[in-house]
């Protein structure tokens with residue numbers, strides 16, 4: 001077991017020729033140079049590259065202090081944000097904490113329950129969450145880089161009202177923490193007016209690359225995780241990403257191999273994990289790669305599955321459906337705990353052949369068997385191995401993926417750091433809602449909806 005997150009494409013070698021790797025390694029090198037020299041498209045959004053070593057230490061200390069206060073005075077923390085403004089925090093908290101974090105008795109958890117909202121427009125969801133918070137003490141971390149996104153703004157308005165009713169305006173203001181732009185946007189303006197504590201999303205860090213800023217760090221710290229270790233892991237991966245040659249550079253290799261596979265018609269990448277607590281790593285990764293690469297009629301469609309659960313639903317398609325995909329397994333090498341299967345005197349369930357075996361051996365056997373089966377079914381299999389689920393390795397994983405995404409998007413020839421396509425639905429929604437300035441579109445859209 002290595003003491004770092006590692007990438008391995010040996011099982012996919014049957015699909016890939018050496019000369020393809022050689023050619024693609026050159027493109028990966030060019031892409032990496034363009035990132036480091038800041039000559040690529042979107043080069044004003046490269047702040048994430050140095051973030052693990054070059055972050056605002058004063059703010060970092062303030063994040064820890066705010067987290068301590070929230071832990072002391074709140075039974076519940078509401079994380080309000082969408083896309084890059086919540087997926088990283090949720091991915092990290094689920095990766096690091098107990099599978100049943102929110103359901104644990106308070107004495108066992110010692111930190112607030114954490115719920116996410118503002119990532120949909122469902123009144124049922126918000127109503128149920130209001131009921132769940134009930135009369136309990138709570139705080140809000142409102143996160144929006146632009147400070148203008150509709151979904152979190154709506155949820156914030158609703159919960160701000162609840163908070164002010166419970167504590168009065170002045171005390172409520174002390175329970176609202178806003179993570180947003182340093183100067184622009186409605187949220188920054190509101191926070192300044194109302195005196196909320198604010199944290200900054202740096203100008204040169206886009207939402208989907210912001211997990212290692214206050215966007216991710218404050219909620220992660222509230223969950224009791226060690227954010228110093230998270231940054232240390234990211235810094236360690238950064239060293240390798242920036243300095244290692246292709247042969248020793250996991251991010252470059254991953255970027256290169258996925259582009260080789262794309263050029264062979266594999267236009268879907270499925271990230272698969274055998275730990276349910278990695279489900280949101282998959283969600284975070286989907287936004288990272290989907291928004292970065294899916295443009296100009298190009299890109300690899302990112303999908304994710306949690307196994308073995310989805311082997312009983314999506315497994316058929318992956319094994320035997322349209323041959324359009326490759327798979328990247330996130331393999332956690334050492335589980336949090338061992339459970340041994342005991343022998344039973346009468347082998348009614350037929351499981352005695354597993355007696356004395358550890359459950360993780362069963363899980364890994366399922367994983368290895370699946371990798372071979374999918375490979376036989378023409379699904380190239382790649383793997384990231386994660387030694388165990390702790391803050392340091394998570395920092396490595398986040399950074400390696402971010403760097404790989406920058407390299408991969410540049411190989412693809414797109415600007416990995418913009419997301420023009422996201423605006424289309426917003427314009428239509430605003431027109432249908434009657435937002436001032438969208439009047440011209442409204443009648444036209446209503447006609448089409450008839």
Ligand SMILES: O=P(O)(O)OC[C@H]1O[C@H](O)[C@H](O)[C@@H](O)[C@@H]1O
Pocket residue numbers: 082083084085143144145146147148149152207208291419422
């Ligand atoms: O943080 P915000 O400005 O509220 O943005 C939240 C999310 O929504 C936008 O529409 C973008 O497509 C995402 O990249 C972003 O992460």
